[in-house]
Amino acid sequence: MEHIVEARGLTKSYGTVRALAGLDLVARRGRVAAVLGPNGAGKTTFVRAVATLVQPDGGSLRVAGFDVVRQPAHVRRVIGLAGQSAAVEDAMTGRENLEMVGRLFGLDRAAARAATTAVLDQLQLGADADRLVRTYSGGMRRRLDLGASLVGSPRLLLLDEPTTGLDPRSRIELWDAIRAMVAGGTDVLLTTQYLEEADQLAADIVIIDQGRVIAEGTPSELKSRAGRDVIEVHARDRAALPLVAEALRGLGGEPRVEIATRRVAITVDTGTDRLMDAVRALDSRGIDIEDIALRRPTLDEVFLTLTGKPIDTAEPQDRRRHPAA
Amino acid sequence: MTATTTVATRPGAGLAPSAVAVALRTIRKFVRTPQLIVVGTIQGALFLLIFRYVFGGSIGVGGLPYVDFLVPGFVTTTILFAGTGAAAGVAEDVEHGFFDRLRSLPIPRLSVMAGRSLADTALLGFTLAVTTAIGFAVGFRVHTDLAASLAAFGLCVVYGFAFEWMFITMGLVARNAQAAQGLSMIVFPLTFVSSAYVPVATMPSWMRPFAENQPITVMVDAVRCLTQGSRVEALLPHHTAYYVGMSLLWTVALIAAFAPVAIARFSHR
Numbered sequence: 001m002e003h004i005v006e007a008r009g010l011t012k013s014y015g016t017v018r019a020l021a022g023l024d025l026v027a028r029r030g031r032v033a034a035v036l037g038p039n040g041a042g043k044t045t046f047v048r049a050v051a052t053l054v055q056p057d058g059g060s061l062r063v064a065g066f067d068v069v070r071q072p073a074h075v076r077r078v079i080g081l082a083g084q085s086a087a088v089e090d091a092m093t094g095r096e097n098l099e100m101v102g103r104l105f106g107l108d109r110a111a112a113r114a115a116t117t118a119v120l121d122q123l124q125l126g127a128d129a130d131r132l133v134r135t136y137s138g139g140m141r142r143r144l145d146l147g148a149s150l151v152g153s154p155r156l157l158l159l160d161e162p163t164t165g166l167d168p169r170s171r172i173e174l175w176d177a178i179r180a181m182v183a184g185g186t187d188v189l190l191t192t193q194y195l196e197e198a199d200q201l202a203a204d205i206v207i208i209d210q211g212r213v214i215a216e217g218t219p220s221e222l223k224s225r226a227g228r229d230v231i232e233v234h235a236r237d238r239a240a241l242p243l244v245a246e247a248l249r250g251l252g253g254e255p256r257v258e259i260a261t262r263r264v265a266i267t268v269d270t271g272t273d274r275l276m277d278a279v280r281a282l283d284s285r286g287i288d289i290e291d292i293a294l295r296r297p298t299l300d301e302v303f304l305t306l307t308g309k310p311i312d313t314a315e316p317q318d319r320r321r322h323p324a325a
Numbered sequence: 326m327t328a329t330t331t332v333a334t335r336p337g338a339g340l341a342p343s344a345v346a347v348a349l350r351t352i353r354k355f356v357r358t359p360q361l362i363v364v365g366t367i368q369g370a371l372f373l374l375i376f377r378y379v380f381g382g383s384i385g386v387g388g389l390p391y392v393d394f395l396v397p398g399f400v401t402t403t404i405l406f407a408g409t410g411a412a413a414g415v416a417e418d419v420e421h422g423f424f425d426r427l428r429s430l431p432i433p434r435l436s437v438m439a440g441r442s443l444a445d446t447a448l449l450g451f452t453l454a455v456t457t458a459i460g461f462a463v464g465f466r467v468h469t470d471l472a473a474s475l476a477a478f479g480l481c482v483v484y485g486f487a488f489e490w491m492f493i494t495m496g497l498v499a500r501n502a503q504a505a506q507g508l509s510m511i512v513f514p515l516t517f518v519s520s521a522y523v524p525v526a527t528m529p530s531w532m533r534p535f536a537e538n539q540p541i542t543v544m545v546d547a548v549r550c551l552t553q554g555s556r557v558e559a560l561l562p563h564h565t566a567y568y569v570g571m572s573l574l575w576t577v578a579l580i581a582a583f584a585p586v587a588i589a590r591f592s593h594r
Contacts, residue, residue, distance in 0.1 A: 051429045055594035072594075073431060077335050081429040087422040091354040103346045104430045106336040132357070148426065152335055158429075 004029050004156050004187045005050060009059035011211075012045055019045035021211035022059065027204070032178075032188040034202030036195065038303070042211040043191035044084065047160045050189065051081045064155055080154030084161050086145040090134040094125055094144050097133060098151045105152030112151070119147045123177050139170025143177055150181065157181065159190035163197060175200055195302055199223075207306065215306045226302040229271030231278050234290040235262045244289070247281040253305060262290070267297055267305055337431025340439070347427070347440025348447075351414070355448050361410075365452065369406070370459050373399055376522060377463050384523055389556045393468070396460035397477070397549040398521030402541065403456045404449060404485040405516055408492035409509035411445045415496025416505035424591065434592040438584070442489045449485040453478065469554040477551035480572065484544050487576040490583035497590040521545050524560070540575035547572040 005027035012020040019042045027033035035043050048054040050063055052072040060067065066074040088097045095116055102112030120129045123143045133141060142162065149157055162178065163171040178201055182188055192198050198205045199219045207215040207222070215222060231251070235244050244264045245255040252268030268274040271294045282289060297305075338346065355361060376395055386394040418424045427437050457478065467474045492509075499505035518532060519525070519541040528536055536542060547568035549557045558564060 048425075051425075053425055053428055053594060076429060076431040077337060079429060081426060083422040083425050085422040087426040089350055089354060089423070091357040092350065096353070100346050100350060101426070101430070104338050104343050104427070104432050106338045106431065152430075 002029055003027065003062070004064055005033070005189055006062045007046070007049075007059065008061075010046070010049065010056050010061055011058040012042075012049065012054060012056050018211050020049070020056065020059075023208065023211060024213060025206055025208075025216075027187070027189050029187060030185075031203040032182050032190070032201055033204045033206065034198035035189070035191045035206050035208060036193070036198045037191075037208040038193060038300075041208045043208065044160055045211075046208075047081075047083075047158050047189070047191055050075075051079055051158055052076055078155040079158055080149030080152060080156070081158045082142075082145050082149040082160065082162060084164060086138075086141040088133050088141060088144050088148060091132060093130050093132055094120065094136070094140075094147075095129040097144060098147055101148045102151045107152070115151050115153070119151050122150075122180060123147050124173075137170070139166055139173060142166060142170070142174055146174070146177060150186075155187060157186050157188045159188060161191055161193065164193065171197075195298060196296060199296075207303070209303070209307075214303075222302065222306075223297075224269075226267065226297060226305040228267075228269055228297075229274075230265050230267050230295050230297045230301060231271070231275055231292065232263055232265040232295060233278070233282070233292045235264065236288040236290050238262055240287050240289075243285060243287050244282065247285050247287060248278055251277055251281070256301075256304070265301070267301060335431060338436075340433045340436045343430075343432040343436035344440035344443065347437050348444035351441060351444035352447065354414075365407075365410070366455055369403060369452070369456050373456070373459055373463065380522075386524055386560070388560055389553060390464070392460075392464045393466060393553055393556075394524075394549070395522060396457075396463075396465035397552055398519075398545045400453060400456050400460060401481055401484065401545045401548050402516040402519075402521045403453055404481060404488055405512040405541070407445075407449050407452050407485070408488050409506070409512060411441075411489060412492040412496040412499065412505040412509055413502045414445075415441065415493050416499045416502045419497060420501045428591070435588055438493065438588050438591055441493060442486060445489050445492075446482060446486040449489075450482050453481050453485070467552045468556055469552060473551045473554075477548045480544070480547060480551070480569070483576055484540075484572065487579035490580055490587055494583045494587045494590065497587060515539060515541050519545060520549075540572070540579065543568050543571040543575060 003026050005025065007023050007025040010020050010023040011018070023042065023046060025035070035046060037043050045054060049056050049061055049068060052068055052075050055069060062068070063075045064078045068075050092100070098116040098119055099112045102115050107115060120126045123146065125140065125143060125147065128136065128140065133144065136144065146159070146162065159178070163174050166174065178188065190201065203218065205217065205219055205222055206213055231248065233244050233248065235241050238259065241257050241259065241262065241264060245257055248255045248264060248266045251274045252266045255264050255266045257264050275292070275294045279292060376399065377392055381391040381395065384391055424437070428434070495508045496505050499508050518536045519539060520536070521541060525533055525536045525542060546561060547565070550561070550565035550568055
């Protein structure tokens with residue numbers, strides 16, 4: 001069995017909303033797979049289907065070789081789930097939380113205790129293990145929640161947006177914890193809205209939208225298709241935006257103008273070299289700018305480059321980026 | 326990294342150990358949230374004092390002091406007010422993903438519901454004891470024997486277990502604590518349109534069929550008969566055995582109606 005997760009033509013609807021619209025997705029053993037997509041793309045529905053919490057309407061879904069519809073009990077024996085909200089008990093200590101879940105995984109008292117101590121140390125929660133969770137920070141709660149899914153030594157760990165809502169430092173700490181686990185041999189399927197997170201953690205990235213896969217590959221494959229970096233120019237004057245776009249044209253992808261914030265962005269392959277070119281081009285045309293920056297592409301930009309259309313979000317006010325005419 | 330590589334397939338915990346683990350968590354949450362206990366107790370005591378001393382003077386029940394009439398009713402209806410807290414707790418577990426974690430584990434689905442209902446019933450036993458003690462403090466007295474009184478207390482716990490399934494179902498349907506509070510409004514007609522605080526005979530005729538036949542009335546009257554004996558039986562159309570039997574029938578009916586719904590709802594994918 002080389003695939004830890006194998007979805008074929010997976011469908012799931014809630015009323016008239018098609019959360020999964022024929023999803024084909026394969027996660028290979030021994031690798032971390034990231035499912036990347038905007039809000040409402042179907043990421044959470046997919047993870048819940050893998051975790052046996054949601055029954056798909058159609059298609060097939062196998063986890064570690066077991067069919068989630070016909071053999072849910074087998075699937076539950078190989079997975080560990082950490083959802084979007086930290087599902088830990090506030091009125092218990094970190095240690096008590098993990099021991100409880102360990103016992104539920106079928107470990108005896110001594111084994112649950114040993115596994116708990118190992119996981120707490122691994123997640124650097126050892127010092128806070130005997131404090132009530134209601135005194136934990138948001139990041140610590142998420143790490144403990146991760147620990148709860150780990151304490152039963154799952155073969156496949158499911159992480160649904162593990163760092164959403166965390167501050168940057170907590171996010172990096174959680175990434176480190178996830179990397180340590182992966183090094184220990186656990187297969188991981190994670191969902192995220194952040195390209196950077198998928199890039200940091202995953203060997204394979206699957207981009208989904210509206211319940212379908214729209215692109216997949218390794219981070220470097222996707223980046224070579226979408227451009228590695230973004231140069232963003234903040235113009236001083238709205239009237240200068242077409243001039244800025246003209247100056248940047250030819251350095252990389254098609255310039256994108258965002259009128260409301262007076263910004264022009266292009267994706268480029270070799271960031272620092274093209275940045276110099278951009279500065280020269282703007283300078284030679286005598287265009288005044290507020291600032292110029294080199295940054296990594298956002299999910300929206302990757303999306304736009306790969307699909308030629310902006311992310312179709314539920315909230316129209318989020319559709320701010322438009323290709324330059 | 327032994328913790329993450331060893332076991333290939335885990336068996337999962339059986340029904341009893343997983344129910345105990347789930348129950349222990351509910352009890353710890355209660356014990357370690359003192360404000361819940363203190364506020365609940367004060368609120369119960371206040372209501373009892375108001376009925377006993379404010380309304381009690383103008384409520385005539387004939388043949389026995391109002392406090393002896395009131396306290397069995399008050400203690401019995403405590404199960405409903407405690408139950409609303411259980412409904413909200415279950416709804417929170419849905420809302421915050423705690424149940425999702427449990428449903429992803431290799432444990433019997435029944436164990437989560439069984440653990441929750443048993444823990445809540447144990448906590449109810451504590452609340453009932455406190456309420457009963459306050460009842461004695463304001464002048465309530467038993468006019469039968471110890472065995473009958475203990476049977477009355479035991480019946481309250483059994484009723485509580487039965488109603489617990491209704492409240493769990495409400496929590497699962499509501500899916501968030503506020504909606505659960507809304508659904509919990511059902512406890513008001515059940516408690517007030519019953520024989521708990523006033524004799525049903527004083528209610529208008531259109532209200533009486535409901536008041537006489539709903540479960541709380543027979544449960545309250547069973548507890549009243551068991552603690553007051555002939556003094557209360559003289560006021561009621563039936564004997565003690567009738568009320569005890571009817572209330573146990575209601576208990577079975579409530580469990581039969583709500584337990585399968587709660588378990589199915591919890592297990593639903």
